[in-house]
Amino acid sequence: MNTPGPASSSILATVGLQKSFGSLAAAREVSVAIPPGVRYALIGPNGAGKTTLINLMTGMLRPDAGRIFLGGEDITSVPPAERVKRGLARTFQINTLFPRLTALEAVTLAVCERQGHASTWWRSLPAYRDAIDEAYAILGSLALGADCYRLTRTLAYGQQRLLEIALALATRPKVLLLDEPAAGVPRGQSPALFGAIAGLSRDITVLFIEHDMDVVFRFASRIIVMVGGRVLVEGTPQEIAADARVREVYLGQTRHA
Amino acid sequence: MATVSLEAVGGAHGYLRAQTRWRRSEIAFWLATLLPFLLFPAYLQLASQIAITALFAVSLDLILGYAGIVSLGHAAFFGLGAYTAGLFSKFGWGEPLSGLILASALAGVVGYAASFVIAHFRHLALIMITLGMGLLLQEAANSASELTGGVDGLQGVRMRPLFELFPFDLWGRTAYTYSLAALFLTFLVARRLTHSPFGLSLRGIRENAVRMPALGAPSRTRVRQVYTIAAAMAGMAGALLAQTTLTVSLEVLSFQRSADVLVILILGGAGRLYGGVLGAIIYMVARDQFSGINPQYWYFWIGLLLIAVVLFLPNGILAGLDRAAARFRRRSP
């Protein structure tokens, strides 16, 4: 496989990323190049290094080696908050929300942070009408409009997963990294959740981690398969479905499971 | 996204507006703060002390109740303000307002310096560091006894009349007016701050500091800002105490004072501004009523109160009242 450089056509790219935890290599020579507007799925067995890759991309972890590019710019040493400002947002596998803020407040907060108002202490929040409107619109687009006045901790679990996405959207990302967006959501409801993701603007490039193969093949236009901290193969759903190595990994998985 | 009705948007906006509106009970409360002039003219000195304590508690509420920064050493800034104002007057500048502003500014500057340390820690390490910094400052003031008077306290503080018109009288009429005005104006600032985008951001930090960077928020910068503001407010409270009582003792820097203000805030209810004010009223009136008992035993009751509030009254009296009111409303539709 050839190692892609920071191709100028890609919106998000990594070159030779390495990360080890003690003797465990969670990322080995990971090089990916994601073109804009594509829906990418990141799949692989447990412990393949999928979440580690997202943590490296967003700056929650520092790579031991390698570089990360966002829109052609090297962001390897840019702190996490600044990466968000430059258009790289993420959600978390486990809900990390603001329990005692209402959904509306939480999303308004994210909008205010993006607009640079959040350090203003001398003007009242209702003065930022456009921020509130935008927050409400985002919540409405994810079917949270009716419940947006409720405290986050009182929302149903599935709604909290949607709020995770709403918070990420409020940063107006160019690239959205979703770490198992449907984790913990009853199986029947995850298509609805992915429907909401599929309905996102095509300006947003999406990379999501997901275990449910039906969902992956329905919503992804390209798939990256990771195994043991390495990128095994990358391609269209058809290519992945036909790939012998992927079958090996997944059949091996099912045999052990 | 196009399906959102304008009416609903107005609803979201109106909902947030309603939260920031002045309630009738708030206006009634502030009017009631004028009652001591009429009803308890003999207790104006006490009323002044209550206002000062309330200001101190509100300053702690900004960092603890809103941003979730626990401090066991908040008296450091109170004491800094008190000594600054006291020394300023002792060395010849007895004009109160300029002394107040200077003391507050100095406490703010020290708070800003300290905030670089504070912003890096959370949880137990933060509790211990604030405790250590408070003790450090008290020990420093104790050692610098030529300047501070050490354990004997700072003597010889003299105040010129307020605006060169109103002398600080024995009954505390000027003192209470002065302290109350300072409390009210500072409270207005704090109230606006908590209802601003900045205040929302602080609550975000309190609720989930780890998530804030994922929203693109520089939460350490925010923590530094609010810590500086709170330090300046605490310094103002200390300066008011020095100016209205004309003395400064080492006690203004003590752990006891840090613990007291924490008790006051927790008792009233943190994270709602009025909690600190209510707590200050209850605490100071009770201490005045039981002033006969040895301070050693006073802390026995404070200890019991702390245990009881933590176990039975989470979020203080005001939250308890809220819950009771909600129950009452549910029962009588």
Place this chain on the structure above:
Amino acid sequence: MISSFVGVLFDGFAYGMLLFLLSVGLSVTLGMMNFVNLAHCSFAMLGGYVTVTLMDRLGWPFLATLPVAFLAAAGASAALERVLFRPLYRASDLDQCLLTIGVVFVSVAGAAYLYGTVQQPVQLPGYLRRAVTLGSFRFPVYRLFLIGAALAVTVVLVAALECTRFGARVRAAVDNQRMARGLGIDVDGVFAVTFALGSGLAGLGGALAIEMVGLDPSFAFAYLIYVIIVVSVGGLASIGGSFAAAALLGISDMAGKYYVPQLGAFLIYLVMVGLLMWRPAGLFGRR
């Protein structure tokens, strides 16, 4: 010059051993439950007052009071753990901190009520008041006794942790509480016993401390700072770490008081803040 240096070293080490006894329990319980027990030194104070009472009012010999001091502190802490602390294991640091400060206040006021605020005297038996002379150096027997007691406790603790079933459970609970629960270990029960033992050691330390640092109601707060320094430097749930840290702190505090007395407690607070800033993660990083 050299003799004063050896004296400071020796006294400091004895003092450090005292701090070790006072703090080792907190190090283990904090490591296991992450419970912020600021009332740890209240149990030490209790041990001290038990010894004073037994000797003064009932005429017990000093050594016989020590096991009682241990048991009284352990018993009192077990009761408090059950009633007050257990509901708060999952509460915020602030709540834990406030509740235990409440306990400190109550204990300080209680001690002042029962015994007054004066220093409590303790009349040691004659054989502990002597000193051993080695060349030009004099070593008070009591301090040797203190060092011996602390060393014995260390050996027993290390052996108990490494070689007993209970010790294995404690180590499992400290390493990974969730995993330990998964393995069927009754972590709450293990913790309750550990908590009582740790407080018992503090009570023993409090009893042994009277001769060296005195005893009055402020003890519960004054020594908290030292205990926290020991725990922060020594690391959580580390017997060896606590031992080394306590020895280091004892010697440096003694040296500070001897060579730069004008700085007073300032130095030790500076050390505390500095250390916390230097390695907060080694301290309370896990949560």
